[in-house]
Amino acid sequence: MHMNTAKAKGLTLANDINTQTARGGSTLKLGAMHLWERELFESAEVKRKATVAQLYFLDYYFQILGYLAARKERRAKFDQDTAARDLPRAEYAREFKSYCCCERVLLRRRRTKFYVDQFHIIAQVGQGGYGEVFLARKQGSAQHLVQDGRGSACPW
Numbered sequence: 001m002h003m004n005t006a007k008a009k010g011l012t013l014a015n016d017i018n019t020q021t022a023r024g025g026s027t028l029k030l031g032a033m034h035l036w037e038r039e040l041f042e043s044a045e046v047k048r049k050a051t052v053a054q055l056y057f058l059d060y061y062f063q064i065l066g067y068l069a070a071r072k073e074r075r076a077k078f079d080q081d082t083a084a085r086d087l088p089r090a091e092y093a094r095e096f097k098s099y100c101c102c103e104r105v106l107l108r109r110r111r112t113k114f115y116v117d118q119f120h121i122i123a124q125v126g127q128g129g130y131g132e133v134f135l136a137r138k139q140g141s142a143q144h145l146v147q148d149g150r151g152s153a154c155p156w
């Protein structure tokens with residue numbers, strides 16, 4: 001997605017906001033934007049909400065990459081440990097099964113259901129047909145989430 005780069009590259013607003021979709025098309029609105037659309041798009045509130053959403057999406061993906069790196073390190077450590085002990089095939093299978101069980105527990109912790117009373121609401125970041133969307137912090141941790149008014153939460 002290209003956004004807010006028209007001034008830096010000498011482009012116009014019409015060809016600056018352009019998101020490629022999975023279908024190969026574009027989400028660029030055909031024709032010029034109306035004045036009220038441009039004013040809404042350039043408002044401080046919309047820019048703030050877009051920035052908040054981008055920050056929490058990036059935080060979410062950084063957490064996923066951190067988890068993958070940690071998992072890779074755990075697997076390398078497991079492989080190194082079992083290779084150093086020169087385990088027989090049956091004992092290696094038992095140890096590997098135990099390792100996989102520990103990994104499942106870690107994954108299960110990451111997928112725990114969230115409930116509204118587990119969060120401290122920070123700010124409302126949006127409102128739509130399904131209700132309001134809030135930025136929230138999970139109590140007892142530094143994890144931030146985007147939560148809709150119905151109580152479901154996404155770890156962004």
